Amino acid sequence: MSIAENSPPRGFRPGQLLYDSRYRSVTIQAIALALLAALLIYLIRNLVDNLHALGKDINFGFLDNRAGYDINQALIPYSNDMSHGRAALVGMLNTLLVASLGCVAATIFGVLAGVLRLSKNWLVSRIMTVYVEGFRNVPLVLWIILIYALLTEATPQPRDFAGDNPTASMLFGVIAITNRGTYIPAPIWGEGGRLLVLVFVLSLIAIWVWRRVARRRQAATGRTLPVVWVSLAILILPTLITFLALGRPLTFDVPEAARFNFRGGVTVLNSFMALWLALSLYTGAFIAEIVRAGILAISKGQTEAAYALGLRPRRTMSLVILPQAMRVIIPPLISQYLNLTKNSSLAIAVGYMDVRATLGGITINQTGRELEGMLLLAGFYLVVSLVISAAMNLYNRRIAIKER
Amino acid sequence: MKTSVMLGTLALAGLAGAVQAATLDDVKARGTLNCGVNTGVTGFGAPDANGNWAGFDVDYCRALAAAVLSDPQAVNFVPTTAQTRFTALASGEIDILARNSTWTFSRDTDLKFDFIGVNYYDGQGFLAPRALGVTSAKELDGATVCIQTGTTTELNLADFFRTNNITYEPVPVATDDEAQQQYLAGACDVYTTDASGLAAVRSSFENPDDHVILPEIISKEPLGPLVRHGDNQWEDIGRWTLYALIAAEELGVTSANVTEMAAAPTENPEINRLLGTEGDLGAMTGLDNQWAVRAIQAVGNYGEVFERNIGSETPIGLARGLNALWTQGGLMYAMPFR
Amino acid sequence: MSDTHAQTVAQVRDTMLPPAPPPRRETGAIHWLRENLFSGWLNIVLTILAIWLVWTVLSGFVPWAWRGIWGAGSLTECRQIRDQLYPAGTSVACWSVISERWQQLIFGFYPPGGYWRPPVALAVFLVAVLPILFTDLPRRLLWLTVAAPFLIFFLLWGGTIWGPLTMALGVVLGGVVWLTGRRTGSPLVTLVATILVPLLFWMFLAKPLAAELAQLAPWGLPRVASKDFGGFTLSVVIGLSAICLSLPLGVLLALGRRSDMFFISKIAIAYIELIRGVPLIVWLFTAQLLLNYFLPRGTNFDLMLRVIIMATLFAAAYIAEVVRGGLAALPKGQYEAADALGLDYWQAMRLIVLPQALKISIPGIVNTFIGLFKDTTLVAFIGMYDPIGLATAIRASTDWQGIYWEIYVFIALVFFIFCFAMSRYSIWLERRLERSHR
DSSP states (O other): OTTTTTSOOOSOOTTHHHHOHHHHHHHHHHHHHHHHHHHHHHHHHHHHHHHHHHTOOOOGGGGGSBOOOOOSOOSSOOOTTSBHHHHHHHHHHHHHHHHHHHHHHHHHHHHHHHHHHTOSOHHHHHHHHHHHHHHHTSOHHHHHHHHHHHHHHHSOOGGGTSSSSOSOOOBTTTBEEOSSEEEEOEEEEOTTHHHHHHHHHHHHHHHHHHHHHHHHHHHHHSOOOOOHHHHHHHHHHHHHHHHHHTTOOEEEEOOEEOSSSEESSEEEEHHHHHHHHHHHHHHHHHHHHHHHHHHHHSOHHHHHHHHHTTOOHHHIIIIIIHHHHHHHHHHHHHHHHHHHHHHGGGGGGTTOOOHHHIIIIIIHHHHOOHHHHHHHHHHHHHHHHHHHHHHHHHHHHHHSOOOO | OHHHHHHHHHHHHHHTTOOOOOHHHHHHHHSSEEEEEESOBTTTBEEOTTSOEESHHHHHHHHHHHHHHSOTTOEEEEEEOTTTHHHHHHTTSOSEEEEEEEOOHHHHTTTOEEEOOOSEEEOEEEEEEGGGOOOSGGGOTTEEEEEETTSTHHHHHHHHHHHTTOOEEEEEESSHHHHHHHHHTTSSSEEEEEHHHHHHHHHTSSOGGGEEEOSOOOSOEEEEEEEETTOHHHHHHHHHHHHHHHHHHHHTOOTTTHHHHHHSOOSOHHHHHHHTSSSOHHHHHTSOTTHHHHHHHHHOOHHHHHHHHTSTTSSSOOOOGGGSBGGGTSSBOOOOOO | OHHHHHHHOSOOOOSOOOOOOOOGGGSHHHHHHHHHTSSSHHHHHHHHHHHHHHHHHHHHHHHHHHTOOOSOSSHHHHHHHHHHHSOTTOOOOOTHHHHHHHHHHHHBTOOGGGTTHHHHHHHHHHHHHHHHHOTTSOGGGHHHHHHHHHHHHHHHHOEETHHHHHHHHHHHHHHHHHHHHHHHSOHHHHHHHHHHHHHHIIIIIIHHHHHHHHHHOOOEEOOOOGGGBOHHHHHHHHHHHHHHHHHHHHHHHHHHHTOSOHHHHHHHHHHHHHHHHSOHHHHHHIIIIIGGGGSOTTOOOOHHHHHHHHHHHHHHHHHHHHHHHHHHHSOHHHHHHHHHTTOOHHHIIIIIIHHHHHHHHHHHHHHHHHHHHHHGGGGGGGTOOSHHHHHHHHHHSTTTTTOOHHHHHHHHHHHHHHHHHHHHHHHHHHHHHHHHHO
């Protein structure tokens, strides 16, 4: 205990390491570090021993070998002649794709369900309760399996679209929803396509600038500028004018029913759809609860005070309630994004070729390099998670209530 | 539950530094054989409602257990998936892997395993709906193909389409049942796996006649049990147990007559050597001379095992084909017991 | 006053009007409908959409489920019965697979004679938890809590009763050493002895002693091997043991993370972030594929134990974050008051901070448990027979090849009942603890 603090420091005795609170923390830390080091050395020695006995080594050279297997969804060019490393990269991009699209959809589902659950409409609020409780209380794997099966059973086969009297028809004549996937038109860029994209990006920037200006103006003078209509105009008009002026440089490759499948267009695989839907519905249920809690957390006095100041309901929402609710909502929301990203590894249930399926599945299996493969896999997920939580911490620091 | 972990850590501490003994000694000391099998493939290995395992690969494990431990029930079946099977063997979790694994060069050498023989000659084929009107796999340009992931089939498939310069779209699935589900719903045009599996799958359909197995066999799939590289005695025991079953069929020894034949020397010296009434073959492997008798008593000869689990009388209804004895035009050929 | 009124006001009503019923449009079902479903155009659209949604889902599901066939022995039989009963093309459920195999889905390959054991073990667990949650119960019940782990282990795995008893004896020995040491010796020696004596006892004495006693009095239950655990029993055993075992580690990690000591907090943070940053399925594959590489050669213990260890390490990181939340929610005054009383760190934690912080964290712990319980379904991917793994095995049997929805709907339903009940319980607990907190 802290008796030593009263006695004058007369030199250093070894006993102080244990009984003097000034030095004890040093002792404890030293012991902890020593234990940790011992554990690590023990594990690594075992590892070296085991590898030696099995005649294996740690070698990442297998990443350069020919992969030899095909991947049905690749965002970058890939063929079975390319290396295992390339296959791993394709898998990583697939993981990131489903995770990011899942986050977007989950937010939409979550916010809708959260708001509608507070709705006065009895039927709607009940349905949302059923949705939220149903998805929260059943394992995600089951949802993925069930949604995949539903997509497979409830949609027509590609061959129903072909033949003389097809039993199924394409949506708007360009989109085919089949039990293998959804076939949508693929854009083909013509002459001047790049300029078109440039104009579009520029107009997005212009919208952002305009919104900032409007907000500054309002904060400074209290006067409001029209935002929605101006934004919409900036979004559409310049791009449309460029499009026409350049002679329509963008055309679409519409999928067509062929012998077995649709040819042309872009294929959105059902395994992707099922995983994406299940992930976003599942996470959406959790987000709905977060949103509901966030809105309920803002005391009613805030709304009443805003009304008393003469703010209209919409402005009350956007200027008073939401900014405060966001502070409650955002941190758990981001941790839900983290969960969703990690849960995307459940792609294993439907055979979506994410990084676990390519690097952590087929590659490990074909090369027998489980140690290296798992290490890379864990490293990848860790980096993604750390990046997301770093972003969260940054945001938290920005919006944290400045305590005085 | 707490104690179980304590037991684990204690066992861990106690075993630290222990040298790995020969597999045979391990198995004998333990009293059970740890046999890696499928998590469930119709006919080859699946647990029933009471957790009793049955199937073609399972019977091999039982024969081995009977030979080594004198008890065909002394098998601890360890279910493995396509992804986990090799590590389970490499890490010593199982003593032998009997899980329709294809004998390939890299598995035998680079992965440090030894295949002890072939208990089923298979080949990869295609199953297609009759309505599709396909008569050859070479017409499958642009087709969607369901494959079980983590096996040699996906590599064969990639090679086949490459050689024939046609394209395809793979739909990877985790298990056989998932593949059927997808195929039946029309989510893929054809389903590819080992021909034995295709027959089993087709037989379970509501209308098997609506589906055809395409004539092409695009790969060689010699399936067999495998052990860790380096333990030659254990490898020998596994190999000769398999050969004992095959030789028994060749020599007309069955589960029904083996006891009688082993009681006294017969006129055929090879039967005598196999059944231990002549010579000392069992002792040479580190077992006793009755080992083969026990194995055959437990499961019957190779032909019996085949017919009971996957033969033409079963719902799976496979013909012997390549797996007939060499005397009947097949490839099953036991090395001489001499 | 009233007199003056009587003169100035022409007429005063001296009886109350009988209360009139509200206008018809403002009461009853019609009013309720107007108010709740059709109060504006947006609401009307939403209502119509909702009705359409409910109708689509129910019209597909209810006839299928309601007409379901019970009591057939295989899928083929099911299809024959269906063709007799209903016109061709009708889709009906084949619930027979559930009536045939429900015991397997719940107990796995547990010997049928021992089906009473897992539920009794669960009941013991639930009773043992009570005195921790509710301090107004008699304190003597805590002895049951101490004995529960051994009793549960004995019930689930069986064997002679002496194995768990000698294990418990080790704990008793530790307690005795601690009590005598605290009175006489120095605290450090006591601490070391309290850890060492039971360990040595377990390592060298427990096994022969148990074997001896089993010879003398062979009392016990039939032994059940870990590989026979399956279905929901497996999920519950993995989930509950992982949560219980991870609590001490989680609390230590949470304290470590809040510690002033640089290395301690960094180690805790690194551990928590490493575990939380990687999906459970990757950890499970690690347990399955890699754990043996990091253990001495020849070490081998069963997959279930490996999974429990991995799940414990995994859950500890999440529990640590929950407890950290509890620690942070405690007013600073509590810490300062503990310091002012002159308590040292461990006394302050043990007597003041942790009891309150853990109480706040209980709902979070229950939620972590629900999450872990749902995540136990992932063990199917490393070849264990949890409900989903069993579904695969059942679908591989010749009788039920080709069945799909029925099994998964059943599993989903059971999971829903478990998890929903637990989340309600957690909410109730939260309210109750909040009240008793004040």
